[in-house]
Amino acid sequence: MRELARRQGVSPATVVQAYRALEDARLVEARPRSGYFVAARPQRLPEPELSAPPVASLAVDVSLLGEQVMQLAADPSVISFGAACPSGELFAQERVRRAVSRAAQRHRATLCRYPLGPGNEQLRRAVARHALGLGCQLEARDIVVTNGCLDAISLCLRAVTRPGDVVALESPTYFGFLQILESLHLRALEIPTHPRTGLSLDALQLAFDTQPVKAVLAVPTLSNPLGACMPAAERRRLAQMVAERGIPLIEDVLYNDLAERDELRRAVKAWDTSGHVMICGSFSKTVAPGLRVGWVEGGRWSAEVRRLKAVHSGGQTELVDLAMADLLTQSGHESAWRQLRATIAARVDEARGVIAESFPKGTRVTDPAGGYILWVELPAGLDSVALFRACLAERICIAPGTMFSATGRFDHCIRLGVGGRWDKAQREGLRRVGAIACAMVRSVAGAPSAGADTARWRQAPAAALPAAVSS
Ligand SMILES: Cc1ncc(COP(=O)(O)O)c(C=O)c1O
The missing domain is CATH 3.90.1150.10 (Aspartate Aminotransferase, domain 1)
Incomplete structure (x- = not known):
């Protein structure tokens, strides 16, 4: 790296950044104590094409x-x-263990009192700061801490739908979503989805024109199972479409921190000026699935989400909230x-x-x-x-x-x-x-x-x- 910096007349920090960019593009790989090497290119297969689900909504049974x-x-x-x-x-297990035991030592009184409905204030502030990295300016007071991302999604669906309503979603989609729809007696309207660019917005527009869609449930970054990421222009258009129709978009940002490029981490919520996007996340895939810490900001339905959380499960375990707040505010989690x-x-x-x-x-x-x-x-x-x-x-x-x-x-x-x-x-x-x-x-x-x-x-x-x- 020193040699390259000298030859190019740039600082070593610039060379490190350049190697990181190449690493992110999977062109080179770092080997411990040996340096950077050109990454092997595996044999490639073609990708699947745009999905073509039927145009009718369906009852779910999976x-x-x-x-x-x-x-x-x-x-x-x-x-x-x-x-x-x-x-x-792959998780920073020791860091998580230390944060949990620190929280148990410092905040033992929390074990013997009821937590507040929307979750610990420190954690909600940490989540609001984290959301800045997703391009979203959220108020801590509008955030509700949940039992993982699925709890957040289920609260949003309860807030904006009634049994028998139609929910538009990607096709194929995460089976956990289908299970929630099934349990809430909602109908799934699967929308054609491209393995690279995600939901087809033209098809979604057609669905809005022809079907009684009551909510859209989407994972714009690294959808499960396709791993699709919507381009930025499509995200903006999606935010506009739901605002124009007054239809809530329940956006799952669970995987955003795993996307390989910054622009793919930017949530649709970043373009939401009318409060029609309800954003749901968790730290199950990046910090520790066992802590079960998720969060939701319900846009114009925030008060209803907060009420439902209190009604259905009371508050969260405050000790766990505090451990997560500690983890999110420590330096070094970005590099991890x-x-x-x-x-x-x-x-x-x-x-x-x-x-x-x-x-x-x-x-x-x-x-x-x-x-x-x-x-x-x-x-x-x-x-x-x-x-x-x-x-x-x-x-x-x-x-x-x-x-x-x-x-x-x-x-x-x-x-x-x-x-x-x-x-x-x-x-x-x-x-x-x-x-x-x-x-x-x-x-x-x-x-x-x-x-x-x-x-x-x-x-x-x-x-x-x-x-x-x-x-
Ligand atoms: C798209 C998506 N949303 C939500 C979840 C569940 O998240 P959590 O474990 O935080 O409830 C998963 C789990 O795999 C998922 O793939």
Whole structure:
């Protein structure tokens, strides 16, 4: 670096910045105590295309399979690609442990008093400061601390919808959203979504014109499972569209801090001048999922969100709020997140390479601008629930595409989370998923029953589902 600084006539700090930019673009990689090296370019597969869900809204029924995949993903005896979460060692575990014990020592009185409904004031101020990094100026008094991001989303949906209402969302979408819609008896209107640029706003506009849409639920940065990021101009347009129609947008910014470029971290809320955007986040993917700290600013529905939080769950555990406030105000968490982004980007590249080498011909895979989720489109006719069962027999867990839509259009897709453990067994496990898929493609070619497992799952409750692997 010194040599380069001398040759270019710039300061060493500039050279460091330049290397970081190259690292963020995945062109070079840093090796501990050795320096920077040109990153290997894995073999590339094409990406999936814009999704094409039906134009009607649908009742939702995906809970059973989702619960099973989540249970398996947490089983240490299973090689798991089922979860969308980094493994423990990628978090600053020691820092978190120290913050929790410091909070317990300094604020022990909080254990024996009821917390306030919207959450601890220090944490709400820390969240407001954090939101500046997302381009949003929020008032601490309008922020409500929640039990993770899902709690925040559920509060927003309760605040702006009634049973039977139609909610527009990405297609495919995070199955947790579908589970919430199912539990609140809401109907899902899936909107065509591009794996790179996210929600099709033209399709959303058409939906506004033709359907009684009561809310939009979207993840504009690193949507789950596609990993799509909306371009800035689209974000602005989305903010304008919901304002013009008076329709609330529930924006999930959970993954924004994992996006590889600053402009992708800027929330749609940053363009919201009318209060129609309700922004929901959490620190489950960047600080510690076990603390269950999320937050919401409900725009013009803030008072209702606050009331619902108090009615449904009272307050949060103040000690945990204080530990999180401490963590967010410590210096160094930004650089820890940078490191996290670089580590998972290298994994994702490697995983895409393994997929290119071992999955069936005709496979497509996403190339997300951050995060650790890959969406794999297998050759048509391959039944993802059957693949899930076959992998489970070898103690490997994947998430079948069936879970991510109420439409049944993704039965030949799978989601792979590669943020978990990443070792030889895991890489081998991924190769095995590819090999099993190849064998299935060969047998599907002659078999009449393709899709039978997904169809059976759709019709049948627990008894027909693959049994969890017992340890
Ligand atoms: C898009 C999205 N929103 C929300 C959640 C849940 O967040 P939390 O664990 O903070 O409730 C997830 C979890 O994977 C997710 O992918």
